[in-house]
Amino acid sequence: MSTEPGQESGGKSLFSLQRRERLMEELRAHGAITVRDIAAKLGVSELTIRRDVNILADEGLVSRVHGGATLPSPLDRSTAGRATSHSYSIGMVVPSLDYYWPQVISGARGEAEVQNLRIVVRGSAYDAADNRRQVQALLDTQNIDGLIVAPDMGGEHGKELLRWLNALPIPVILAERRAPSEIPAHKLEWVATDHAFGAGMAVRHLWQEGHRMIGCLTDSTSPTSPHVVRGWKQAMNALKIPLDKSIHEDSAKLDNGDRAKHFDRVLELCRASGTTAMLVHSDTQAVAFVQHCVDRGVDVPGSMAIVGYDDEVAYLAEPAISAVRPPKSYVGKVAVQLMAARLAEGRMRPVHRIDLNPELIVRESSVGAPRVVLEDAL
CATH class of the missing domain: 3.40.50.2300 (Response regulator)
Known part of the structure; x- marks a missing residue:
């Protein structure tokens, strides 16, 4: 971090305030200043003076001109109607x-x-x-x-x-x-x-919809995913769903071809474990998973209920995806x-x-359909 003489611990440089006061004194005395002359007079860089001029102009105290500044003019429309300076x-x-x-x-x-x-x-x-x-x-x-x-x-x-x-x-x-x-x-x-609370809401919603095996599909490269996984595990433990028999898969850094193979593997794991619902982070991943289910003839939500996380694009899917929405x-x-x-x-x-x-936005992907064993659907 670059510093100037007299910088205080609070981050506001007293010298910078004094320097701008000098700029204003020069302007009042002469009506105009040039960046080059005032930088030489104060012994600082031209870049420093340009920054000072920009700050004073943003506060409506000066008018910027090429190479310098003048006192505000009624002809300078850039300062017209400008509010008082920010604190x-x-x-x-x-x-x-x-x-x-x-x-x-x-x-x-x-x-x-x-x-x-x-x-x-x-x-x-x-x-x-x-x-x-x-x-x-x-x-x-x-x-x-x-x-x-x-x-x-x-x-x-x-x-x-x-x-x-x-x-x-x-x-x-x-x-x-x-x-x-x-x-x-x-x-x-x-x-x-x-986010752990949000994941727990999703799991409990799926439990209330009748699902007894609920998987989790996340992206380990996201800073949010560890909290989603933690909340999923806590809710699963509270509901006495065995974690050792539950699906938790990572979908990080997959291109389209690898993603299709990965989703096929997830669906196979769901079939083998009797999993009928998935919490998917993020909801862009949830949209891709829903589309893959449709392509493979897996009905959503009849055979696989899905809740996404983030609620950025979940509503655009067909069917629209229930999602946890952070505030x-x-x-x-x-x-x-x-x-x-x-x-x-x-x-x-x-x-x-x-x-x-966060809040849970309930849509078509997780409610209102009879439960079908995934093995039968496939």
């Missing part, structure tokens, strides 16, 4: 911008408007090294006061990333992530869906609420770690 800037790094996370971002942005906060979003990947690069880019260029991040926590790189986040001089809120107990991340706060927008909303409270109260506020319950 803080929050960086947000998520692993995807096209699945699951857009709703989280939307919830965060909506709450940020209420809290008068600025949200700066960067997309990343399910990769600890890229997560760190994106966070570092925010720290270097955006003058952020806090960070909301959904890091990859797998392996040693993931653990090192958590240690680094915990050591940052600004508050960090994890979204849909929890630091493992072996990492002493005493400063990290988080808001996450209780995605509320994850973003509550993360911003936590951040606003942390910035307002500082170190006196206790560390908060919040679980949100």
Whole structure:
């Protein structure tokens, strides 16, 4: 993380505020400044001055011009009607911008408007090294006061990333992530869906529909899957369904040809074990599994009941798939609420770690059909 002289532990540089005051003094005295001249006068880089000008322009205090800035002009329409400056800037790094996370971002942005906060979003990947690069880019260029991040926590790189986040001089809120107990991340706060609870809801729903052998199909590369598996196992134990005779298969990293063979194997295991229902994470995987069942003449839900997880595309299947729906927008909303409270109260506020319950959306794939032994269907 790049720093400037006089940077305080809270992440707000006092020198940067003084520098912007000098910029405003120069503007009031001369009506305009150039980036090159003011950088030389203050002994900082031109990039630093450009960032200052952008921040002041975003606050409606200056008008940007080529190579510098002027005092605001009524002819500058970019500042017309601009609201008062935001109290803080929050960086947000998520692993995807096209699945699951857009709703989280939307919830965060909506709450940020209420809290008068600025949200700066960067997309990343399910990769600890890229997560760190994106966070570092925010720290270097955006003058952020806090960070909301959904890091990859797998392996040693993931653990090192958590240690680094915990050591940052600004508050960090994890979204849909929890630091493992072996990492002493005493400063990290988080808001996450209780996915184990959601999986348990799905299992109990299938039990109430008459199913007595309920399998689980997950993707081990997903950070959510371990929690889904844990919830499935806990519910199965509570219902006294023998785990040693139950199906739990991993569908990670399968292309179309391998996936078809894999699903055929799953159906064969279901036939042999008398399994008539499956919990499938994610619901994109559930859609593919339903389509495979249809192609193989296995009636859904008559011969195989299915509940997906995430509820991003489950409703598009034929039949529409029941799915556990995490409160995605509320994850973003509550993360911003936590951040606003942390910035307002500082170190006196206790560390908060919040679980949100998902809901089960019941559709055609898991209800309303007579139970048929899969062996007969095949």
